[in-house]
Amino acid sequence: MFDTNKKVGVLGGGQLGLMLLQAAIDWNLNVKIIDAADAPCAPIAPEFVEGSLQDYEAVYRFGQDVDVLTIEIEKVNVDALEALEREGKKVFPQPHLIRLIQDKRTQKQFYREHGLPTADFILTDNRADVANYVDFLPAFHKLGRDGYDGKGVQRIATPADFEKAFDAPGLLEKAVDFEKELAVIVARNEKGEMATFPTVEMVFHPEANLVEYLFAPAEISTEVEQQAESLAKKTAEALGIVGLLAVEMFLTKDGQVLINEVAPRPHNSGHHTIRANVTSQFEQHWRAILNLPLGDTTAYTPAAMVNLLGEEGHTGPAHYEGMDEVLATHGVFPFLYGKKITKPFRKMGHITVTDNSLEKLKTKAEWVKGALKVVTK
Amino acid sequence: MFDTNKKVGVLGGGQLGLMLLQAAIDWNLNVKIIDAADAPCAPIAPEFVEGSLQDYEAVYRFGQDVDVLTIEIEKVNVDALEALEREGKKVFPQPHLIRLIQDKRTQKQFYREHGLPTADFILTDNRADVANYVDFLPAFHKLGRDGYDGKGVQRIATPADFEKAFDAPGLLEKAVDFEKELAVIVARNEKGEMATFPTVEMVFHPEANLVEYLFAPAEISTEVEQQAESLAKKTAEALGIVGLLAVEMFLTKDGQVLINEVAPRPHNSGHHTIRANVTSQFEQHWRAILNLPLGDTTAYTPAAMVNLLGEEGHTGPAHYEGMDEVLATHGVFPFLYGKKITKPFRKMGHITVTDNSLEKLKTKAEWVKGALKVVTK
Secondary structure, three states: OOOOOOEEEEEOOOHHHHHHHHHHHHHOOEEEEEEOOOOOOOOOOOEEEEOOOOOHHHHHHHOOOOOEEEEOOOOOOHHHHHHHHHOOOEEOOOHHHHHHHHOHHHHHHHHHHOOOOEOOEEEEOOHHHHOOOHHHOOEEEEEOOOOEOOEOEEEEOOHHHHHHOOOOOEEEEEOOOEEEEEEEEEEEOOOOOEEEOOOEEEEEOOOOOOEEEEEEOOOOOHHHHHHHHHHHHHHHHHHOOOEEEEEEEEEEOOOOEEEEEEEOOOOHHHOOHHHHEOOOHHHHHHHHHOOOOOOOOOEOOOEEEEEEEEOOOOOEEOEEEOHHHHHOOOOEEEEEOOOOEEOOOOEEEEEEEEOOOHHHHHHHHHHHHHHOEEEOO | OOOOOOEEEEEOOOHHHHHHHHHHHHHOOEEEEEEOOOOOOOOOOOEEEEOOOOOHHHHHHHOOOOOEEEEOOOOOOHHHHHHHHHOOOEEOOOHHHHHHHHOHHHHHHHHHHOOOOEOOEEEEOOHHHHOOOHHHOOEEEEEOOOOEOOEOEEEEOOHHHHHHOOOOOEEEEEOOOEEEEEEEEEEEOOOOOEEEOOOEEEEEOOOOOOEEEEEEOOOOOHHHHHHHHHHHHHHHHHHOOOEEEEEEEEEEOOOOEEEEEEEOOOOHHHOOHHHHEOOOHHHHHHHHHOOOOOOOOOEOOOEEEEEEEEOOOOOEEOEEEOHHHHHOOOOEEEEEOOOOEEOOOOEEEEEEEEOOOHHHHHHHHHHHHHHOEEEOO
16 A cells, blocks of 8 residues: 555665656655665665675665665675565565576576476586587576676587586576567566566667667567567566566567566666656556556557667766757657766666657667767767 | 756755656756755755755855756745856846746736736735726736745725735736636747747636646647747747746637746646656756757647645645555556645645546546545544
8 A cells, every 4th residue: 555654675776776766756755775885876865875785784784674675686685685574574576586586597497397488498507517518509508696787698609619608507598599589577566466568679789788779569460469478477477576577588480489587677678668658667666566556558659778888998987978969859868877987888878769660760779879979088 | 068067956845846856867967956954855856955045145155066056936035046147157047037027016017018918907016005996806916026826816806805905016917807727838948949838728726726727738729729839939038038937828718818927947737748748847947957959848648737735624744545546547647745744735746647538637637636635644
């Protein structure tokens, strides 16, 4: 039930936390955030605590005076969250799910055990182990823990690539011959009500392995759209998650939808919903974790999203080149994360682009990429 | 030009300031706010200074380290703003315009001098003076300075009402036989570029004299729409204002559009733009005062806005009755201002309602009024 006196703690004060804070303003939510002192949320959060998300004591202390806890990043101290949960705090997503999802190995095993379609894989213990599976190539070797933003994944096409495999527990995933990468964000509240955002299509930067463009809605058949939504809901239900679940999927060349990986929180693939949909993914996250009715996910307009990455060759105080030009263009909405220092490929912001056709979106998104650059002076 | 290092100061930390802060998050604007310690903006503003907006020293000191100054309420110390302007600070809206608009007498004279159609009026010095104008009735007596939210206006229908007139400088305005009250928000930047939001229709609460409902777009002919937009632009241009100008107008029964009064800032008649339009009035205000290109004002959907006023008979800590029900209804978006104490008719929030026809909007707005109440427990 809605209660203005409820206090909500968020582990993580990066850009996702910032967009959560922005959405929280509508309902005057009492939000407290923990992260490093220079986090984007620090100047905006109603209450900000400096501390490490991975430190048991810091997280445990942080949770003492809140009613509900949530995360904007998975790399947090789950032991502390479990202790807080045992003491009666609401922690959403639930700590055991964060633990499960933190490790790509247990994540993939979960899909297999629950009959959720996913690419075939073999668990591996170390680099030497990976070399046993020549017959499984081409494949991707994925680090079990601590991979993020494209780090922790290596393509192993031939035995010559085995040296690139991680020398740590991981999994070898059969390369999927896919046509598109899709994503569906599903929200689920404590009552078990679910709502999905329309399926989006992601195009990755070949080098940085980050989402470079995103189009919403995805250019797919109604049948594939239904498959994707249904798979996202099945996954959320199998996990029993409370909160948002971003489900990344492959659409194979023979029309199958396979789950790739999930994130139990707001996600890069839903940033356009701030500008293009009736309810944003951030408002939806609050609705889900506060056990409120879920919002209408309908899109007002087709949209694209371009990540604004730090320009190559520039490290230092960020300067945004081309903002005036971009702001002069209808249907182009930059969102800057307020990170003081830019580095090559660092996520410094995103730009939502709206237009009435996918063709126009693609042209505009391509233009925006060249028009707005994060550099040092 | 867009510059992330620019610091913007806002005089006033009420709900308008709060919505300005929310919009400022997209571009990581460096915003500093001054107001009383319990102002809604205090927990959210990147920098908050406790002080009185009407105190010369407080405002002057506040403005020392900012590059641009703006307001979210007209009742501020204009002398301090003028001193800051003389020292080279950008102050938008310009102090001389705030001064002009602060006093309804100079405001009305401005319309008359510039040929901007407005209801006929007579300046009055005191209560006794008002009684000289029996032939001018029915009329409204308006206090020159310090009227707000419906306070400072008295209907003088017959000589028996003269005792209700204000015993202070004011103006007697001939009662207009109007069909509707309209409002247009126009933005103007330093380059002189202008953009208007679609005309809205306001319905006032008969007792509190506050906007009770608002419908966008107004149910008017294209011709009247053009008259209203053109009058708003002419007024902004005659003033030479930089920033937002909310222009309230009467549509008379014989089809004339008359200017009623203006506010040089974001306005209650534009709150629905947060949810219903491509660019909100708050983002538009930043664009205008930072000399950025103005945003697209197109509406995605028809909308209504209902002010959420403190329930009669309730004074004390605010409790929001019916939030869950309201949040369960698609196209209903409550915005709470975070004021701790509710009082009868105090503006505690607003609710934007969206639907695809004016008929449905009216039904939904009527329902919302009953469904969500601000009470004490």
